[in-house]
Amino acid sequence: MALLKLTSPHAHAAQNTGAVMRLVLLATIPGLLALTVFFGWGSLINILIAGTVAVCCEALVMRLRKRPVMFYLRDCSALVTAVLLGLALPPLAPWWVVVIGTGFAILIAKHLYGGLGYNPFNPAMVGYVVLLISFPVQMTAWATPLPLYPEGLSAPSFWESLQIVFPVLSPGNIDAVTAATPLDTFKHNSSLLVTQLYEKTPLFSQAHWAGLGWEWVNLGFLAGGILLLARRVFTWHAPVAMLSSLALCAALFYDSGSSASHGSPLMHLLSGGTMLGAFFIVTDPVTSATSNRGRLIYGALIGVLIFIIRSWGSYPDAVAFAVLLMNFAAPLIDNYTLPRTYGHTKSRRATKKKE
Amino acid sequence: MIQHPLIAALVALVGLAVIFGAVLGFAAIKFRVEGDPIVEQIDKLLPQTQCGQCGYPGCRPYAQAIADGDAINKCPPGGQTTINALAALLDVDAPTLDAEHGQESDIKKVAFIREDECIGCTKCIQACPVDAILGAAKQMHTVIASECTGCDLCVEPCPVDCIDMLPVPQGLADWKWEMPASSAEQVKALRPGNIIATDRGDRAA
């Protein structure tokens, strides 16, 4: 047999993109588990719908671009996008919301920009924001944590949940029971001290640190994130920077628990999409800054933006907006944060020409 | 009169115009940047073969012509690379090479005089735009290969057709790695029986 002419290095580490993506999927399981335990089957159904739609869209695009479909499906990147979007959407959201969001994320946000590796914006977040702006009613109706279900109502079974999501399946109309999230609660609070609020609202009174259920969901995502960190899928810089800047902002504006307070740092860290965002969205390598220094800045600014929008914006949660805004800024950050190369006294700007 | 709104406005506007005009004029003289004129910049991008295939007697005249609005796709020796560079400089869309002026060739060439056939007429010496041919009347001529731009201009005037344009030999020193095939190309090659090499179709025999 003829000898091959190949470039060095000839050895390769075992890791490949598909494996990395599958690891990410695996790491979402604790969070998904918590979501299912506290909010019912909704998130799982979201993920199933989104996953199917994403894979179909990806296959369609690859077919249209005349590329081998299976080769590209094997990298699982579409599935990751779908799962992240499914986790971010409110449980028991109508099926068409999920379909539109996923379709937009894969077709428009990812493939119109050239596919994996070329998209400037995080596709899952683009899908989320599109839905949030287009269908605010559906998107802000978050399922009630199961322990807080009104007397006489039981949590919907898997079949009932499906019927809620696909109204066609149900003879009558089953409605989801929705309730305010901790962040909503804070947003609409104007007269109560934080301690009073915590006592009065069952969402807080029955919880340990932040909102009931939310704290566990966030802890679940935190656990998944730590797993990924341990497996060196990403570096610590961006998530740590984001969490600490968010906590710092919250601490600054805690206002010692007055009625004007925007919530404790712990509440901010463990509610809404904080942990999902920190470990699964902010760390998306394609759309974030490239150098470690850049990632610190990128993460920190996302944290600040999240707090600003949460506190003074009109939307209750802000991870998606903050991430998209910083996606815009990532190339600029890159330009100013080139690492110092070996043998150079200082780093230089990427746009600067050689002197 | 100055209280009249119309006149007051006029006076104020004219006054402002004069002041700003003066400031701008002063600044234009005082802070004038001595940048390369555009012709210089264009000339720097042209390949300097001085071959005249563009229809101008040399690269510099063509640079002048481009600056005056001529098309930028008339330079076959520079090829698409030069066209792209010019397009980037002038901030216009990069057209493809105008086939009327010749074909782009990947192979660099250099003139070679078959010396035993040379009659020493000096016609090629006069034709060479970069003085790369040595010789005297009735003496054999020869080309300084390192100075030859491969412009072809000496071939036509030779009465005995003793000048060949030979491809520049590629040695070890000129060798460089090829860009790998793009991901898409590699995947396309991923058909049963195809071996994927990272080199573009460069499997050793």
Place this chain on the structure above:
Amino acid sequence: MRKIWDLVGGVHPPENKHQSVQQPIGRLPLPEKLVIPLNQHIGAPPKLVVNIGDEVLKGQVLAEPNGMVSVGVHAPTSGVISDISDYPIPHPSGMSARCITLIPDNYDRWIEHAGLDDFRACSPAKLLELIREAGIAGLGGAGFPAAVKLSARKPVSTLIINATECEPYITADDMLIRERAEDIVEGIRILAYILGDPEEVLIGIEDNKPEAYEALQPYLADTNIELVEFPTRYPSGGEKQLIQILTGKEVPSGGMPADIGIVCQNIGTTYAIQRAIRHGEPLISRVTTVTGRACTLNRNYQTLIGTPISHLLKHNGYDHHHCARLIMGGPMMGFTLTDMDVPVIKTTNCILAPSKEELPTPPPAQACIRCGMCAEACPASLLPQQLFWYAQSQNYERLEAHNLFDCIECGACSYVCPSNIPLVQYYRAAKGEIRKQAQEKIKSDRARARFEFQQARKAKEEAEKSAKREARKKAAAEARAKSGDPAATTDSQSDIVQAAMARAAEKQASPEAQKAKLERGVARAENHLQTVEQRLLAAEQDGNEQQVEQARAAVADARLRLDDALAKLQALETEGASTENKVMERLQASPNEALQKKIASLRERIAITEQKIAEADDEALETALQNGLDKQIGKLKEAEKQLAETPAGDAVLTPAGTTDAAAAAIAKAQARAAAMGNLSEEDKLRESIMSLEGRIEKAQAKLDEARASESEHVDALQTGLNKLQQKLLDNREKYFALTGQTIGSEEQPQDAASVAIARAQARAVELANMSEQDKLREAVNSLKGRLEKSRQKLRQAEAEGSEHVEALRTASEKLEAKLAAAEQQLAEYNA
């Protein structure tokens, strides 16, 4: 304990070193032949000092360094040089380069050599010279000449010996230390001495070589050499990385370690230097690891430089069925070989023949997801993902801004890339492209400068010329105004021109000369026709239509010219018949006078011919002229003899005598005319035979050349040659038929030679007979002719306003002076 700095980035690929350290360094039987590439290092190729067929001894110089950054090569064993030509060399390109092939004689006889017992007795400069002569280039990887590296311009504070060997699989240095630690320590001492005993002497070694560490320890007991162990991590053995780990300093970008007072040498190089200094042995062998699962035996060998890889593999149970690629060097930075017969060179530390499972063919690259693993792994703190992005879009400016040229091509980024992107290849290609563009830029700048200079020069010439023209016009107008007679100058000018024209006509009247000229013209036209026909043939074979078209036109043109020349020649020959009448006329005058006149004219013509011979640069022309000259001389002699026979004092000729003489002359002329017809035919044939022989010789040479280079024109040339030979045969036949000779061609040369000898003798006599006075007269005459010519040229030039006027004027002035001198001499002589 010494502080160790951290390696930035880096990876930890499976080491795979245990396989090849199970057995000691082995030796292989001599291969059938050794192929020694001339250039095994970075720098100028060395100069060959042996020839094919030379017998050489082991260690004998085969090529010596050519310039400062160059090292020589030596014979690895004794034997015969059988070939010096291009063979595939170990290079990523798989290209060939100049190699010396040595057939060992199996005696392995050393050339005389001796080492130094005490190197400290020698000056460092002398030691450096010895290292240079030993042909030592860095054995670690790049092959930079060791002597150059050691002759640092700045004081060296730290000497680092690189025993890292961080690449997987390779154990050459490891085994070398284990077995020859003492020699290596001595080598380090030599290096330290050469470098002026630097404050720090460090050996850097990874912690995966405990045996080597232990082996070195005992010899370092009472030295200042420090053995530093640090964690195993690729690429800690890169020179820059090792310096960073051991000293915390960084080599400035684009600089050398010497810039910060550090010199790094590899273990293998250190050992080679010790051998060279202590034993006087040049670098003719090195330790090479042969490993990989496609070989049943994995082991290190003391391998002769030039040993074909196939020889090594053969002795290690290499199974080509299992091997997908053959790598020279390690799996991280080595390059694949496409030819099993490439030789081991000075930088070959490992031959890796992995099985397909061991190093599988990489799957196709996926999209870059910018995961940043490459940036984590990069030991130079680059952003490989950004470099890849810009390399792909060929944005070279950005690549340079991202410090592409600080990439050491270690391959760590490609190793970790989850998308299997051949990043290093992108960087190499981009670097190559940037370098190429830089070179082209330099070249185009030079072309521009040359072009602009030419333009300026031409403009200046033009300006000068027009200025001169103006000045001359003015001067002429002034002169005319002064003399008041504008016609006078023109008159005298036209007189001279007319005279010149008359002379030219007179000259032309000499029919022999004219004929010779015409014959030459015919021969040339024939020649030309033949070459263009040949070209047509070649063009037709090439199938290039345009060329064929051109060649056809050229052939037609050549035929026309030939016809024209032939017609002219014919016309002249018919005219030749009328010469008889002229002779009659001439005989009316006194024979004595006529003869004298004839002699004078002959002499003049001889002189002219001689001058022409002197001027002629064409061999064929020269022989033709020489022939003519010989004939003229013969005629001259005849005429002189006749003159001597004629009674000198025969003032009053009787009419009868006159008629007699006239009749005799007529008879003679008739005979001669008859002879001329024959003779000219004969001469013509002889000449054409000679020219044919010359052409055949040339054609043969060309044909041989074409055969040697395997040109496609061999056939065309062969047919051309055959035709020429046929023609020659025909002509010879004709010639013999004409002369009535039947002698074989073998005898002819002798004949021709004797004729030539006779002629030469005659000419010598002739020259001796020529009086000094005659010679002077000759000279005066020729000078007069030349002066006339030059004056005429000057006139013409002035009329045209040519730039050569000045030169011509000085030339004619010089001629005038010469003429005056010659005339004076002649007058003196006469007096």
